[in-house]
Amino acid sequence: MSDIAIKAVGLRKVYVTGFLRKKFVGLSKLDVEVKRGETFGYIGPNGSGKTTTIKLLMGLNFPTAGHAEIFGHPIGSMAARAKVGYLPERPYFYDYLTALEFLHFYGQLLGMDKAARVKRIDELLPMVHMERARDIQLRKFSKGMLQRVGLAQALMGEPELVVLDEPSSGLDPMGRRLIRDVILELKRKGTTIMLSSHILADVEEVCDRVAIIAKGEIQQITKTSELVGHGLHGVEAAFENLSSELALGLGFGEPTAHAHGRVTFLVENHERVNALVRAALEAGGALIRVTPQRQSLESLFVDEMTAVDRKDREKPT
Amino acid sequence: MKIWAIALNTFREAVRDKILYTLLFFALLMIGASVLVAELAVGEYDKILRDLGLSAINLFGMLIAVFVGIGLVYKEIERKTIYTIASKPIPRWQFVSGKYIGLAGTLALEVLIMAIGFALMLAFTGASGAMESMPAIWLTWIELLVVIAVAIVFSCFSTPALSALFTLGFILIGRLTAPLKEFADAGNSEVLKDFAAVVYKILPDLQTFNLRAEAAYGRAYDWEYVGYATGYGLLWAGVLLALAAVIFQFRDFK
Numbered sequence: 050m051s052d053i054a055i056k057a058v059g060l061r062k063v064y065v066t067g068f069l070r071k072k073f074v075g076l077s078k079l080d081v082e083v084k085r086g087e088t089f090g091y092i093g094p095n096g097s098g099k100t101t102t103i104k105l106l107m108g109l110n111f112p113t114a115g116h117a118e119i120f121g122h123p124i125g126s127m128a129a130r131a132k133v134g135y136l137p138e139r140p141y142f143y144d145y146l147t148a149l150e151f152l153h154f155y156g157q158l159l160g161m162d163k164a165a166r167v168k169r170i171d172e173l174l175p176m177v178h179m180e181r182a183r184d185i186q187l188r189k190f191s192k193g194m195l196q197r198v199g200l201a202q203a204l205m206g207e208p209e210l211v212v213l214d215e216p217s218s219g220l221d222p223m224g225r226r227l228i229r230d231v232i233l234e235l236k237r238k239g240t241t242i243m244l245s246s247h248i249l250a251d252v253e254e255v256c257d258r259v260a261i262i263a264k265g266e267i268q269q270i271t272k273t274s275e276l277v278g279h280g281l282h283g284v285e286a287a288f289e290n291l292s293s294e295l296a297l298g299l300g301f302g303e304p305t306a307h308a309h310g311r312v313t314f315l316v317e318n319h320e321r322v323n324a325l326v327r328a329a330l331e332a333g334g335a336l337i338r339v340t341p342q343r344q345s346l347e348s349l350f351v352d353e354m355t356a357v358d359r360k361d362r363e364k365p366t
Numbered sequence: 367m368k369i370w371a372i373a374l375n376t377f378r379e380a381v382r383d384k385i386l387y388t389l390l391f392f393a394l395l396m397i398g399a400s401v402l403v404a405e406l407a408v409g410e411y412d413k414i415l416r417d418l419g420l421s422a423i424n425l426f427g428m429l430i431a432v433f434v435g436i437g438l439v440y441k442e443i444e445r446k447t448i449y450t451i452a453s454k455p456i457p458r459w460q461f462v463s464g465k466y467i468g469l470a471g472t473l474a475l476e477v478l479i480m481a482i483g484f485a486l487m488l489a490f491t492g493a494s495g496a497m498e499s500m501p502a503i504w505l506t507w508i509e510l511l512v513v514i515a516v517a518i519v520f521s522c523f524s525t526p527a528l529s530a531l532f533t534l535g536f537i538l539i540g541r542l543t544a545p546l547k548e549f550a551d552a553g554n555s556e557v558l559k560d561f562a563a564v565v566y567k568i569l570p571d572l573q574t575f576n577l578r579a580e581a582a583y584g585r586a587y588d589w590e591y592v593g594y595a596t597g598y599g600l601l602w603a604g605v606l607l608a609l610a611a612v613i614f615q616f617r618d619f620k
């Protein structure tokens with residue numbers, strides 16, 4: 050039993066389009082390993098190669114170079130596909146089917162017998178809050194309902210690896226929350242998850258590691274625990290009952306904000322904030338809050354994209 | 367089982383499609399209208415009824431085969447429904463075959479309904495030859511099996527508009543290969559003879575499936591011929607379906 054859920058070595062995809070056989074690099078070179086049970090985030094701007102990677106892993110497209118495996122089986126093989134549940138970006142389904150027919154159909158494609166399908170559907174529909182829509186045709190579904198039934202389709206065969214491409218795209222906050230809860234539930238059960246999303250807060254919350262992809266290449270892979278543990282930008286402290294003169298007199302520089310009777314300071318670290326709080330309280334101020342300023346996935350992503358853009362501009366033309 | 371799941375789903379898709387009912391309605395209307403045309407003709411009332419009825423079945427069968435067949439695979443790619451199916455553990459050839467079987471089943475039902483309409487029309491007017499026309503209707507279905515296989519081949523790599531054009535072109539050429547060969551054989555040009563021989567060999571001769579004149583005139587059938595034509599059609603359908611599967615096997619879904 051392979052402990053590596055996804056392994057890609059030098060995976061590359063060049064699309065050839067149009068009558069003039071114009072070439073377009075969808076993925077330059079991908080080297081990545083995702084461990085069994087890991088929740089792996091995959092983020093990048095539009096056109097960076099996220100969906101191309103996923104399509105290659107799902108066997109929908111053929112790589113131009115390199116190779117990849119899913120649980121030790123070559124991508125596209127029946128054995129690899131049997132272990133994966135996939136929800137594409139903006140999924141389209143047979144809209145003339147009811148939710149029940151739809152899930153039975155996908156269960157049949159997975160080779161499940163009727164009893165197993167019925168049992169699994171009875172588990173999945175409540176999980177995605179769709180039990181009341183089981184006999185309704187998909188054409189009458191809202192976008193959120195389609196996404197939920199699509200998620201149920203991906204989970205039909207109790208896959209060891211679940212690949213979700215922008216699962217929360219266009220959903221309302223309740224829909225997003227449901228998707229996130231399902232991911233957390235899968236994670237708790239030990240399912241390996243690959244999550245491609247633009248909603249970085251969700252990725253940061255649920256993923257163990259995150260890869261940032263741009264221009265068809267992975268720019269950085271980072272552990273989300275490291276984002277939280279390290280990368281402390283500073284500590285913010287806010288006080289009441291401090292006039293501008295008193296605040297300046299504390300010796301911690303200019304406040305970063307001064308409004309509605311509140312003064313906010315940003316200092317470098319915990320030692321400095323302890324000193325600031327002591328000084329402010331002695332001066333008659335009242336402490337409102339202390340907030341550590343950590344590097345978020347969003348700031349890391351923005352920094353990385355800025356660096357990629359800068360490198361691009363500096364390239365000789 | 368997976369092929370049958372795809373086939374059943376294709377059948378379900380087709381029978382829930384309004385276009386199919388519209389075409390079927392017009393087919394039955396035309397079969398019924400042949401009574402009026404036969405009334406206007408002088409003599410050979412039964413022959414004209416059978417001729418028009420069988421032609422209507424063939425024409426509308428072709429229309430359904432082309433317009434449903436060409437969208438069959440292309441629509442899956444265009445609407446991206448293929449993403450969730452091709453990522454499941456089902457070989458692509460089974461997907462193509464399942465789609466084909468589903469459409470073949472749909473056409474069998476359509477042809478059966480038209481055949482019942484035709485038989486009822488003959489019974490209603492007191493004309494004879496309903497049972498004698500059945501082999502001609504059977505071969506119409508076999509011809510449709512070849513046509514949908516062609517439509518699937520084109521729809522594996524081309525847009526519906528181009529696929530429709532190619533398929534209609536194929537039907538036209540397929541119906542002309544035998545007359546072209548006869549014409550070339552009767553002439554003196556060796557080049558034309560060779561060309562006609564090549565075309566005749568590489569394309570199916572759709573006239574093989576045309577027993578409508580025999581049925582209209584009430585001529586006796588050669589059952590051996592019906593068997594041969596059935597085998598010929600199934601062989602061509604199999605070859606074309608294998609070609610479609612190969613094309614589909616190696617294509618990317620962008």
